[in-house]
Amino acid sequence: MEYKYKKTNNCFNDAETYEYKTSYTNEQLSGFFASLGSYSVNYKFKKPIFYLDMSDKTNVKGVMGDSFFKASFFNDSPNAKRNFETRLANEKI
């Protein structure tokens, strides 16, 4: 899967947050996200939002109908971003 990403603002020093844009909605990527860790969707909000917590503390969230999402990588998992992006790049829908 092709994607673009950009670093976003984050108040805290312990993590770096990036926004990723793909050609798919997050709804379409739900299977992929679910394969990465603890995945849940909250449908109570005006726009449903998904959350993904991975074992390396990476957390991902986004609006189900959007084609972009945010991922926060914690500094104590230095390979987390690379691992996540490898899996995202290898994902075929």
Place this chain on the structure above:
Amino acid sequence: MTIYLNNAATSYPKPKCVSKACAKAIKDIPSSAFRGGITGYDAFEEARALLAELTGIQNKDRVILTQNATAAINTAVFGIGLKDGDTVLTSVTEHNSVLRPLYELEKRGVNIAFTSCDDTGRINADDFTSKAACCKPKLCVFTHASNVTGAVNDAAALAETAKENGSLVLIDASQTAGLYDLSALSSQADMIALTGHKYLLGPQGIGALCISGEIKPKPLLFGGTGALSELKDMPDETPMRLEAGTGAEPAAAALASAIKWSINNPPDMKKLNNLCLYLKEGLKACGAKVIEPEGDCCPVISFVLNGITAEDCGYILNEGYDIICRSGLHCAPLIHKYLKYNSGGTVRLSLSRFTEKKDCDEAIKAVKEIKSAYMKANGIQI
């Protein structure tokens, strides 16, 4: 429909005349082409004159136009010649626009002393008085109002205390310019820093350092001034001494336009305060812990929700409800441990004169739904 409640960061919307003035300045022949005189319109002169009136500065040439409040504060703190061993007194409520220049000064041997605040973010006047007497600071720099809680400080009284102890005074009026009367402050403060893009309703990219005293900060930038070109040094006279390089004329024209509009359409503070009160009560009713300063307060509301981080709550409001707000530390990292609800950051809703009751209703409804969703997720009965 998007609801904008992030006015403490940058105000939106602006009066229509602001974008028109900006566009006109870009379309018209630049005023620098005329090199002064009385015939051509000079956006810089007009902006300086309006800001001088706003801040009670007698001489408009003592209004230095800068890129923003941060540049104004840097011009002040690095320009007044603080030396190794001098002390600057500030407060824990400050924005990084004040803190980071001071940390840099600290590396150069200047001592930095901090005044505490109460649990709503208002500077502790007794502590300020005590530290001013004890430290004998060369400079006192403090915010007129907290950008986190909106608490407005009694800046005139703090400045008076500072002056009694022989200190220069710099007030950061970024949050209050356009909302509160600053004209009385210039009789106490030596310098007032402000920005154009918040409640002054101007564009980003312009701010000012308004100098009321006799002090003459040294320039931080050196370069062309459009006049006195044979001098090797920066000219002595302000504003050109502190305004090297080409200025942001469209931003100056737009800011001037915004201030003139605001003079004819002053904010209805009673209405704004009532709207803030309504929003605070609504947020509390749905379980939010709201920081509520007593007395004068900017239209800024900080709150936290149990069971959800400020960052997540802000994210859901922004992305899940299209309610633009800010969450986290708000570039004021020291204040949070003093606040009534310290959870490493807050969600901040900041209103403007254009905010309507229905916007507040939407925000309250959203927070209620977020709270409910998180309580259910955590197995808490509601």
